[in-house]
Amino acid sequence: MILIATSSAESLARWTLGVTGLGAVLAVGQLDALQQGMIRIAPAVLLLDMDLPGVSCATVASLRKRNSATKIVSLSRTVSDEVELTLFRSGVRGCCRRDIDPPLLARVVVAIQQGELWIRRSLTPRLLDELGEKLRHENRIVAASSLGRLAELTLREREIAALIGNGDSNKQIARQLAITERTVKAHLTGIFRKLGIADRLGLALRVTATVEAERQHMQ
Amino acid sequence: MILIATSSAESLARWTLGVTGLGAVLAVGQLDALQQGMIRIAPAVLLLDMDLPGVSCATVASLRKRNSATKIVSLSRTVSDEVELTLFRSGVRGCCRRDIDPPLLARVVVAIQQGELWIRRSLTPRLLDELGEKLRHENRIVAASSLGRLAELTLREREIAALIGNGDSNKQIARQLAITERTVKAHLTGIFRKLGIADRLGLALRVTATVEAERQHMQ
DNA sequence: CATCACCTAGTACCGAAGTACAGGTGTACC
DNA sequence: GGTACACCTGTACTTCGGTACTAGGTGATG
Incomplete structure (x- = not known):
């Protein structure tokens, strides 16, 4: 979403x-509708126009409080390095110009959804110490715990x-394993529970997330 | 599986x-049990010991007839380039020595599951024209059709x-979208149907496969 | 104005999914 | 022998998912 x-x-x-083509899309045109939407529909990604009336760097932090799972992409006029860094510190995961090419925006959204940051190369070193390591660490923990849990299961x-x-x-499943449906339910x-x-x-x-995490980890 | x-x-x-850790594992020790297993449990990947009594290159083709969805990895003693190529032509997706390191085998299986071929660099050029292009083409078609179908949906x-x-x-879903459960069912x-x-x-x-296909395509 | 796609939603119905409770086997370990 | 655990199954039950049939409201399009 x-x-x-x-x-x-x-x-x-x-x-x-x-x-x-990247999933369901919903649009809002005002700040209050946005704030409601963050709670009600809990979008995976928010494309936030920084010129929307009432929106500032502080708004980003406020929105993240409402729903920390939503990944925010700021779209604005060209801004200085300092402003962009502030945005990232406030919690945006990507920064783009509002006149970005649509195909590029698609790449941005996909990358963001995968937990990456969309950031200018020149800013990377400065932000890496503050955020990058932290994010990568989080991802690793999620993947590992997920795998560990699946390994708890019996054959x-x-x-x-x-x-x-x-x-x-x-x-x-019952047919394939030559057991009754009742037994399948019991195992499930x-x-x-586990x-x-x-x-x-x-x-x-x-299961699919775990397979994917394995794949990522291997590469 | x-x-x-x-x-x-x-x-x-x-x-x-x-x-x-890569999913459920089942083992068989004889050719007839293997042939039954290919149909009954339809494994995603088969690790096939080429020294199993009764197994030859022809066996691979026969197994693939039983279940074309299963990806076969042959494990054998060191073999010549010619034998290995014949195995790939018979339909195996990967070729390894039977004394492969377990962690490496894990990488092989994961790669194979993703539709890749596990093949020595030296053999790649010779096999590429015969198989590689064909496989890559198939994957592209699957991804595209899947995406096209999702795009058919309304907002x-x-x-x-x-x-x-x-x-x-x-x-x-009903609560999040502020509609009744009945309406959710109607949309579903x-x-x-679509x-x-x-x-x-x-x-x-x-949905998850589509998102993943998008991600692959973007990279 | 007629038509169509879309979104909404009611009643009724059926089968799938999942749980509670109970019981059976076999194996491994102390 | 006793204990623990994996595996299998039965009866009975509740809840959830999905379809059939029906239908009102809206906006776009000819």
Whole structure:
């Protein structure tokens, strides 16, 4: 879910063009609607027009309090290095010009979603000590804990988790493993309890995320 | 799901060590059990001991007929370039020595799962024309069609698809979007119909796969 | 004005998913 | 022998997910 916050029709059109195909997009044109949206829809990414009335560096920090999971990209006129650094310190994950090419914006959003920072090369060294190491550390912990949890499962449970990650139903799993559907349910209940997951949907996402984390880690 | 086929206890222990943490693992020690397993459990990856009684290059082709989705890694003693090439032509996706280091085997399996080939540099040019281009082309088509399908959705449908990809229940989605659960169901039915998907689990996997495909494509 | 796509939502129904409770086997370990 | 654990299964139950059928409101488009 991507949220676009701008009062400029021209920017809205340009940015929408860029992120089409990356998931659902919603747009707001005023600060109060933005603040509500941060809570209500909890977007994965926020494209924030810094010229939106009422928006400043402090607004970014305030928005992050409302929903720390949302990754904020600031879009503005050309700004000085100092202003851009301040923005990053406030919590934005990327900084772009508002007249950015749509395909480039798409790349920015994808990168941001992956936990990267979108920042000018010249600013990288200055920001790295403050933020970069911290972010990388966080990512590593998430990946490791996720893997560790899956390793807690028994052989049979891992088998079933893998099939859930394949999108199979209980009936299909039962047929493939030559056991009853009831037993599949029993194993699933155990998996949910061990991993602290609510249902098969969460498990499927955990499994795919874990495979992806492994892949990232290997490269 | 990873299937290991070997009659050597030493190889079994070594390989199992390597792939632990990459998902469910099952082992068979004979050719007939292997042939059944290829159909019954449809493993994502098969680690095939070329010294398993009855196994030859022809066996690989036969196994691929049983389940073309399974990616086969051959493990053998050191073989000549010619034999290795023949194996790749028969359909294996990777070739390793049976005494491979477990961590390296893990990298191999992960790479293979991602659709790559694990092949000695020296053989790459010779195989590239025959297989590489073909594989890369297939991947591109899959990714593109998947993306195209998601783009067919309406704004509201994409919103809901994104939330499903987030693991949310109908009730949670309804609350976030301030609509009734009934309406969420209505949108979901439309999404399933448009994308030819059976249920929310399939949709979640499609959504995450699409995001991942985008990411790959951008890099 | 008619039409269509989209968003919304009601009732009714059915099957899938998941839990509670109970019980069975086999294996490994002290 | 006792204990622990993995694995398998049954009955009974509740909740959730998904479809069928229906239908009102809106905005764009011809």
